Amino acid sequence: MPAEKTPDSKMMEDLVSLCKRRGFVFPASEIYGGINGFWDYGPLGAQLKNNLRDAWWQDNVLMPPMGPNGEPVSVVGLDSAIIQNPKVWEASGHLAGFADPMRKCAGCGHFVRDDHLWETLATASEWHQSLLQEFTPISGAIDSERLMRWAKTRGKKLAPNLALVRNPEVTLSWIAQRVNGQPDAPPDMMEFTRYFATEQLHATGLQEPCPRCGGPLGEPKAFKLMFETWAGLVQDDEHKVYLRPETAQGIFLNYKNVLDTSRVRVPFGIAQVGKSFRNEVTPRNFIFRSREFEQMELEWFCHPDEARKWFEFWRDHRMQWWQSIGLAGDNLVLRQHESDELSHYAKEGVGTADVEYRYPFTAPGFGELEGIAHRTNFDLAAHQQHSKAKLEYFDQERNERYLPHVIEPAAGLTRGVLAILCEAYTRDESRASPEIMKFHPRVAPIKAAVFPLVNKDGMPEVAQKLHAELRARFGRLGMIETDPKQSIGKRYARMDEAGCPVCFTIDGETMTAQTVTARDRDTGAQEKIALDKVSDYVAQKLGV
RNA sequence: GCGGGUGUAGCUCAGUGGUAGAGCGUCACGUUGCCAACGUGAAUGUCGUCGGUUCGAAUCCGAUCACCCGCUCCA
Numbered sequence: 001m002p003a004e005k006t007p008d009s010k011m012m013e014d015l016v017s018l019c020k021r022r023g024f025v026f027p028a029s030e031i032y033g034g035i036n037g038f039w040d041y042g043p044l045g046a047q048l049k050n051n052l053r054d055a056w057w058q059d060n061v062l063m064p065p066m067g068p069n070g071e072p073v074s075v076v077g078l079d080s081a082i083i084q085n086p087k088v089w090e091a092s093g094h095l096a097g098f099a100d101p102m103r104k105c106a107g108c109g110h111f112v113r114d115d116h117l118w119e120t121l122a123t124a125s126e127w128h129q130s131l132l133q134e135f136t137p138i139s140g141a142i143d144s145e146r147l148m149r150w151a152k153t154r155g156k157k158l159a160p161n162l163a164l165v166r167n168p169e170v171t172l173s174w175i176a177q178r179v180n181g182q183p184d185a186p187p188d189m190m191e192f193t194r195y196f197a198t199e200q201l202h203a204t205g206l207q208e209p210c211p212r213c214g215g216p217l218g219e220p221k222a223f224k225l226m227f228e229t230w231a232g233l234v235q236d237d238e239h240k241v242y243l244r245p246e247t248a249q250g251i252f253l254n255y256k257n258v259l260d261t262s263r264v265r266v267p268f269g270i271a272q273v274g275k276s277f278r279n280e281v282t283p284r285n286f287i288f289r290s291r292e293f294e295q296m297e298l299e300w301f302c303h304p305d306e307a308r309k310w311f312e313f314w315r316d317h318r319m320q321w322w323q324s325i326g327l328a329g330d331n332l333v334l335r336q337h338e339s340d341e342l343s344h345y346a347k348e349g350v351g352t353a354d355v356e357y358r359y360p361f362t363a364p365g366f367g368e369l370e371g372i373a374h375r376t377n378f379d380l381a382a383h384q385q386h387s388k389a390k391l392e393y394f395d396q397e398r399n400e401r402y403l404p405h406v407i408e409p410a411a412g413l414t415r416g417v418l419a420i421l422c423e424a425y426t427r428d429e430s431r432a433s434p435e436i437m438k439f440h441p442r443v444a445p446i447k448a449a450v451f452p453l454v455n456k457d458g459m460p461e462v463a464q465k466l467h468a469e470l471r472a473r474f475g476r477l478g479m480i481e482t483d484p485k486q487s488i489g490k491r492y493a494r495m496d497e498a499g500c501p502v503c504f505t506i507d508g509e510t511m512t513a514q515t516v517t518a519r520d521r522d523t524g525a526q527e528k529i530a531l532d533k534v535s536d537y538v539a540q541k542l543g544v
Numbered sequence: 545g546c547g548g549g550u551g552u553a554g555c556u557c558a559g560u561g562g563u564a565g566a567g568c569g570u571c572a573c574g575u576u577g578c579c580a581a582c583g584u585g586a587a588u589g590u591c592g593u594c595g596g597u598u599c600g601a602a603u604c605c606g607a608u609c610a611c612c613c614g615c616u617c618c619a
Contacts, residue, residue: 006613009612009613012612013612016611016612017555017556018555020554020555021554021555021569027610027611029610030610032593032609033592033593033608033609033610034592034609034610034611035609035610036609036610036611093619094619096619104545104616104617111617111618111619218545225618225619245619278618280617280618281545281616281617281618282545282616282617282618284612285612286611286612289618361612361613431579431580432579432580432581433579433580451578453576453577453578454576454577455576456576457577485571486580486581487576487578487579487580487581487582488576488577488578488579488581489578489579489580489581490579490580490581491579491580492578492579492580493579493580494580496579496580505578507577507578508577517578519578519579524579526578526579
């Protein structure tokens with residue numbers, strides 16, 4: 001099927017191209033042919049990422065919003081190691097879940113743990129339970145007509161890829177041969193199930209079915225989603241360590257340390273920003289799913305009874321926050337998880353919600369940007385059990401000892417950068433330079449630019465002076481540019497692609513009337529303002 | 545992981561067996577008085593990589609890597 005270019009995929013191509021051309025994002029190891037799932041951030045990309053990270057830190061750690069009842073909220077920061085004791089990942093469940101051999105269904109692609117297959121079939125497989133009611137394996141007797149009826153009705157719905165459903169005649173003939181061939185040793189339930197999953201007995205041997213769709217499962221394979229390396233010079237299992245797949249565990253590991261040293265009391269939060277690593281099955285879609293990525297996670301510790309209140313608080317705050325930095329339109333939604341898609345740790349909780357963005361490659365659907373989950377006390381309980389450390393909190397006000405519950409707003413910094421890039425990317429064909437990055441001023445990597453209209457008549461000197469003044473006041477927030485070369489239109493256009501919100505041009509009137517031209521990125525509109533008011537103008541534009 | 549597509553200058557692309565190209569961008573100089581302006585000039589490529597066929601390969605074949613699209617997956 002020839003891949004047809006949709007407007008969205010064209011836009012994505014244009015965006016990727018602009019990112020390369022202007023120095024936002026480069027393919028990692030490009031001169032060596034690249035490396036799947038890794039990306040480098042160029043000068044503008046690094047600054048954009050820093051600005052987003054800083055905004056998050058400021059608004060969630062240094063200056064968090066007031067709590068639900070108007071009380072101050074306390075959040076402290078942390079920066080834990082990427083590599084921790086491997087037992088951490090045993091306790092958290094990351095290691096167990098993926099060190100075990102997994103089998104992939106050829107029909108629906110579902111992954112099943114090999115050692116859990118029969119238990120899953122017995123307890124959690126809808127079609128298998130339905131099918132069991134149609135015969136009694138103990139007696140070994142089968143009612144072919146009844147099974148045929150099941151295959152054509154319920155089976156068709158529940159297990160579309162099961163051999164018995166796809167080709168009941170052939171499958172039932174194998175079973176009949178088996179039952180009649182050895183009447184002394186009737187097949188047990190497992191053997192029946194294998195027969196039900198087998199269409200071409202001689203070609204494939206007995207198959208085992210997918211608990212979800214009934215399709216044949218592939219050979220068990222070890223899927224390792226965590227990056228491994230060795231701490232120490234000897235590369236054996238003794239020294240094997242892992243690169244963290246999430247920053248959250250570092251927070252749980254240090255929860256006691258923070259409590260003991262920071263004078264915080266429940267409820268409080270610990271925040272961390274940093275790189276995480278996952279061997280994604282399929283890195284895809286530019287920087288959306290990469291194997292090295294960056295997270296901004298906050299673990300909010302609270303009393304179990306207050307979990308719902310805080311969940312709703314953080315969920316709403318986090319949604320508003322993304323809106324406040326420029327993802328304000330219909331492209332951003334808050335979506336509550338259905339119960340069947342909850343993570344293992346969130347099953348018992350009050351819920352999970354995702355902040356989702358309509359990326360060009362997910363449109364008209366949405367892709368995850370941040371997840372807000374009630375993790376209950378799953379992690380603290382697991383670490384308490386595995387480490388034997390006492391992690392309970394004594395609540396003086398309640399005179400109660402308990403493991404705090406955790407509300408986790410976990411945002412993707414890398415995904416945030418991508419969403420902001422997508423949201424900012426604008427084409428205006430009526431302009432000589434049609435591509436404009438309409439960044440919110442707070443995250444824009446370049447905050448302002450100063451240009452002499454022409455490179456003579458004293459204008460460059462004035463521009464340099466104004467540039468220095470703006471840099472002294474705003475340089476800590478982002479880049480302040482100046483450039484005396486080439487035509488003014490070309491310099492404006494460059495700033496449009498870099499997403500600089502405003503340019504100031506020193507012109508003839510600056511020399512006589514002490515005014516400059518302020519040129520707006522989004523509208524192209526120009527206005528004259530006093531030279532000595534430029535700094536305040538920028539402050540207002542940046543909201544500082 | 546499966547199927548399809550693409551890979552030539554920073555970007556977009558032409559070149560289909562015989563000397564490596566264009567537009568834009570970048571840089572320099574000049575000109576220039578408010579939106580990629582104009583003039584002149586310059587730099588930039590092991591044609592993704594490796595191997596094969598051939599007197600000769602960007603071009604044909606094979607493998608491989610990367611990216612894009614569709615399924616799938618993402619505790």
